[in-house]
Structure formats: structure tokens, C-alpha cells
């Protein structure tokens with residue numbers, strides 16, 4: 546019964562060209578990786594500051610494991626809160642210029658845990674979402690059971706019309722990402738924050754892909770635009786530029802206390818490993834000092850986008866280290882990814898449902914570990930693809 550059910554479901558996935566499989570990487574996830582014994586330029590990871598495998602971080606991780614052990618073996622409220630959780634939360638709150646912070650075992654859980662705790666269909670509350678928000682934000686919104694309004698991607702006039710339509714709700718939570726994970730484009734956060742204030746909406750911004758990369762000391766896009774104090778809730782993850790693990794929410798002390806009491810994704814799970822907290826503290830220290838890496842990343846991102854655009858590729862509206870090459874159909878995208886892979890570049894095909902139907906793409910994720918020769922090779926190969934009319 547189960548086998549038959551699974552075979553049918555898997556055939557549906559396969560026939561739609563949407564079968565996913567895991568690739569086994571046998572090196573650290575830096576800019577150059579080993580898969581099946583062969584070296585590839587890796588454009589797949591969110592290791593934006595090239596901190597995966599950093600010696601100082603590794604040493605700190607080893608010290609932290611020695612000190613605390615590998616796991617926390619309890620939920621935070623039961624017996625799993627260590628001094629190092631508090632230290633990390635204080636440091637993250639300071640990083641985001643907010644009074645308080647709370648860490649979760651992952652960024653996914655932070656988003657699901659914050660939204661579903663704050664919004665409930667019983668409070669005449671609603672959620673207002675950018676159409677292209679990350680799956681974790683959508684899952685939190687759906688779990689809340691509240692009415693969800695959607696506005697066009699990064700379009701502030703569409704956002705304003707939705708805010709007007711939502712006027713009758715007592716509590717409105719407006720949610721966006723600062724740098725979008727699959728398009729690399731930016732929410733105009735100043736306008737977003739102003740509109741939230743104008744229409745009485747609580748603002749929540751997920752800085753997963755901008756923390757470490759944008760703003761002074763990598764404090765994020767809200768900081769870079771001088772609006773971090775206008776955003777009510779800032780979400781981040783330690784799993785990308787920080788090369789560690791875990792998610793966090795920064796906000797007022799009241800909101801953090803509320804989450805400790807109400808967020809099921811926080812309450813009913815084992816605490817983030819204290820060893821990882823120690824590691825993340827070291828990462829945070831290094832992230833702040835990584836100005837040269839940020840500059841290198843920004844120069845390379847500009848260069849790659851310009852060259853791809855000159856060669857006629859659609860890189861959406863990317864203004865960050867995430868550069869999509871929109872290839873449209875699943876078939877084209879798959880072909881392009883396979884061609885790159887055969888030629889020593891690992892840049893995975895991103896398909897529905899991760900991105901909307903018809904907008905499949907190769908997602909290039911640049912890191913400070915890449916060099917100009919890497920992007921030159923990518924450019925030359927994509928040009929070959931273009932000449933062969935594959936994309």
C-alpha cells in the first residue's frame with residue numbers, strides 16, 4: 546500500500562522534471578569543493594564570507610564542544626539554557642541594535658516560530674506577505690491560520706493597496722526579506738518601514754541573506770539603510786554568512802518574553818547546541834572584522850552581473866551576492882546545470898516550487914572565497930551555452 550502510494554507520487558515528481566537528489570560533498574563547503582573525488586567551483590553555498598572551515602572558528606568550536614559537550618539535551622525552558630545562549634543573544638541584539646534577541650535551532654524555526662506565535666486567527670489579525678517570501682515565512686503564516694494578504698514582489702504601491710484593504714484588522718503583521726534568497730534583489734526597506742508605520746502594521750524583516758554582507762560590520766541591510774530602529778522584528782540566521790547554525794529573532798524585550806512563552810518552535814524543541822553558540826559568537830566577532838571580504842564580494846558580484854547582462858542573460862533584479870541566471874523552463878535549466886557540472890562548476894538548478902513556475906534558474910551564490918578566475922570560467926561556459934542556444 547505504502548510502496549504503491551510512494552511509487553505513484555515519485556513518478557508524478559519525476560514526470561514533471563522535479564526530481565531532487567542529494568549530492569555528497571566530501572570537503573568543507575568552500576568556494577572549491579570535492580564531489581565524487583573531483584574538484585568543482587562551488588556556486589551553491591551561502592558561505593558568503595568564506596568562513597566555513599575558518600581556523601579560528603574551528604578551534605573555538607572544538608573548545609566549545611570540550612566545555613559544553615555536543616548537545617544541550619533539553620529544551621530551553623526545561624534545562625537547556627546555558628550562559629553561552631545568553632551571551633550569544635546579548636551579542637546578536639547588540640549586532641542588530643535591538644533590546645533583546647532569542648535564538649532558535651534554525652532560521653526556518655525562527656520564522657515559523659515567530660509568525661505562528663504572534664498571529665492567530667482568533668485575534669482579528671492578518672499577515673501581509675511579499676509574494677516571493679521564503680518557504681519558512683509562508684509556513685509560519687499558514688500555521689497561524691490567519692488571513693494572508695499577498696502583494697507583488699518588492700512593489701511598494703501593491704504593498705500600500707494591500708495595507709488599505711487590510712484596514713479592518715486589529716493586528717497586521719507585514720513580512721518581507723531584505724535580500725531575496727532566489728533573486729538577490731532588495732526590498733526598499735525605508736518605504737516598507739514607513740508604510741508599516743502609516744497603516745499601523747507590525748514590521749518583520751528576514752535578513753538571512755544580508756546579515757554579514759550588508760552594512761557596517763555586516764549588520765545587515767536595515768542597518769545599511771538606517772532603518773533598523775523602524776523595523777519591529779528582525780530575523781536572521783547563523784547558518785549562512787556566519788557559517789554556523791541556528792536562527793534568531795531580535796526585537797523588544799516584551800516581544801522576546803512573549804516568544805519564550807508562546808512560540809512552539811522555541812518551546813518544544815531541544816535548545817541550539819551550546820557548542821554551536823560558542824562557535825557563533827566567534828563567527829560574529831570575525832564577521833564584524835571582515836570588511837575586506839565584503840568589499841571583494843561586492844566587486845565580484847557587480848562584475849559577474851555586468852558580464853552576464855552584457856552577454857544577454859537575465860539576472861532578474863539582483864543587487865547582491867546572489868545572482869540568478871533565469872533560464873525559464875525546467876528542461877533548459879537542467880541542461881545548463883548539467884553542462885556546468887560536466888565542466889567543473891557546481892551551480893544547482895532551482896525549480897518550482899522553490900521559485901514560481903516558468904522561472905527556473907541557475908542560482909549563483911558568490912562568496913568571498915571566489916576569485917576573478919572562477920567567475921571568468923563561469924562567464925565563458927555560460928556564453929558557450931548561449932551560443933549553443935541551450936539557454
Ligand SMILES: Cc1ncc(COP(=O)(O)O)c(C=O)c1O
Pocket residue numbers: 651652653654656679681722726751753754782783784791792
Ligand atoms: C530567507 C530565508 N530565511 C530563512 C531561511 C532558513 O534558515 P536556516 O537555513 O537557518 O534554517 C533561509 C534559508 O534556507 C532563507 O533563505
